[in-house]
Amino acid sequence: MYSFLVTVGGIQTPMVLDTGSSDLWMVSDACKTCQTSLPLLPQASFVQAGMDVDLLYGDSLTGTHAAGIIGTDAVTFAGISIPNQFFAAINDTDTNVLDTGCAGIFGLGFALNSVIWNEVFANKFESQSSSTSAKRSLPRPRRLLPSSNYGTRFFPNLSNLISSQKRASSADLTKAVLQSYSSYGPALTRMVTTKSLVAPMFTITLQRDTLDVGGNAGVLSLGELPDGIQQSALTWGYVRGYPGALQAPPDSPDETYPVAWEVFIDDVFLDGVRLPRSNLSSSKIALSGLIDTGNSLIRGPADVVNLVNSRVGNTFACTTPHTLAFSIGGKLFPVDARDFASPTTTDGNLSECSANVVETDAPVEGQGYQYSWSLGDPFLKGVLASFYYGNITYPSVDPPRIGFLSTVPADGGRRGAAERSAECGKE
Known part of the structure; x- marks a missing residue:
């Protein structure tokens, strides 16, 4: 696994670069089972967004998880600072990330495969599309699933955000998805959509x-x-x-x-x-x-x-x-x-x-x-x-x-x- 230094919440620590997933997370000091000398994210100062997340990795033979809360802060790496980046403070995990000398994962995949983006987008889209607060049920990507069935190979399906009441059309949904990337997509996706890179x-x-x-x-x-x-x-x-x-x-x-x-x-x-x-x-x-x-x-x-x-x-x-x-x-x-x-x-x-x-x-x-x-x-x-x-x-x-x-x-x-x-x- 390849790691590099990332600063999250003012804490600089090594993270795993992962092209197979799309979410950014860091182990917090609220994790009672995480024994490490690495600097951990202080959860007391974490700016919470009011959403939880459960990230599941692997397949039916090697499933692991990382669970915690979603929030925002500036993320800095390679001399680049991204303000108000959504990420997860992890307080429970059985991944081997800490054993590799890293305190988190920096996912480099597409936004549609991000559980954090899915949670944030659905929350904001429903708030904008309806005055109701009915709880949604959002499918998860193949690597990041909502149950112990790691062998399932489903990826996100946002069509459930188009209700029978036609609060939003499929065209509205697609437009909102594409517009959301620059504000609360994964870090690299935000850089691409805001043209912060010379080439995407x-x-x-x-x-x-x-x-x-x-x-x-x-x-x-x-x-x-x-x-x-x-x-x-x-x-x-x-x-x-x-x-x-x-x-x-x-x-x-x-x-x-x-x-x-x-x-x-x-x-x-x-x-x-x-x-x-x-x-x-x-x-x-x-x-x-x-x-x-x-x-x-x-x-x-x-x-x-x-x-x-x-x-x-x-x-x-x-x-x-x-x-x-x-x-x-x-x-x-x-x-x-x-x-x-x-x-x-x-x-x-x-x-x-x-x-x-x-x-x-x-x-x-x-x-x-x-x-x-x-x-x-x-x-x-x-x-x-x-x-x-x-x-x-x-x-x-x-x-x-x-x-x-x-x-x-x-x-x-x-x-x-x-x-x-x-x-x-x-x-």
Whole structure:
């Protein structure tokens, strides 16, 4: 996981950069089970907005949560200050965020996938659209759900804000949604909609903390590509749009809006051999993957993951290089052999390894998110990834997309095997 320093409520602390979620939160000093030496948000001085939030992460196998209260304060990072930013002060969590040396999560996803934005928007929209105060029931995104059913893959559906009394039309709702982003959307979305960035994009590279020959230096670049990198050097994959996630505006009835940083995948290869498609999902679902800096592993369909493990072995010699590669936009992007596997023990023994590939919930046709793979840190340590929002109001004019530049050396597998062999020789 990649972290950087963020100042929230006057407290500067490391936070996890998470492209797989959209919410900003920080552990508060009201959390009785949070044991850490990190500075925590003083809840007594927190400017509360009168709303609670329960953020659920992961899937049916690895669900975790972070619960607390919503409020506002200035948020400062990378020399940029964003006033009146909505975020959550967390007073109960079973995530491993504190174990990573961070005190919160900085979500970089789209506003439609933000539980905090959903809560704030629904509250304000209903206040403006009706004099009644009837309690609403708001669906949650796939990664952030209102129950313990983490395997559900539903994303927000704002249509329940259009009541049978026709207090607001679908066109009114869409207009209000798009206008809300600049005022109380996620931090990066606000910067994009207010044109605070030179270009509507950010770029991330993750730094390998071990076996680092040929690895990236950790970088977050806002509004432009890092120095020395040209846009033409990247291979760009379009982000999936979801019909119905937000009603298209009347002046552009065919618009579809993105909900997550999810790109289409041509095929997946193991050691140069194309892997079959999963039989757990409909063949009508186009193959895609979530590009997720908040995921420490690569997650995929259970049947394909089992095939990977059967071919490489549930455990194998760490000195044996294996290459898992994803074809995106017609170009292969391999996972560095040094990131594909991890030692099976924590005592420094590098003789036996297992693949950093695990199963996750399969998509169901027509039900929420449709991605089969979640490409986490093992994939992202071998690429420069540039996330381009495009035109948030009219995606068809300038579509959202992700650009990739492989940083895996051609002889990465051999060099990684030599490195591990040398490490083993020291024992």
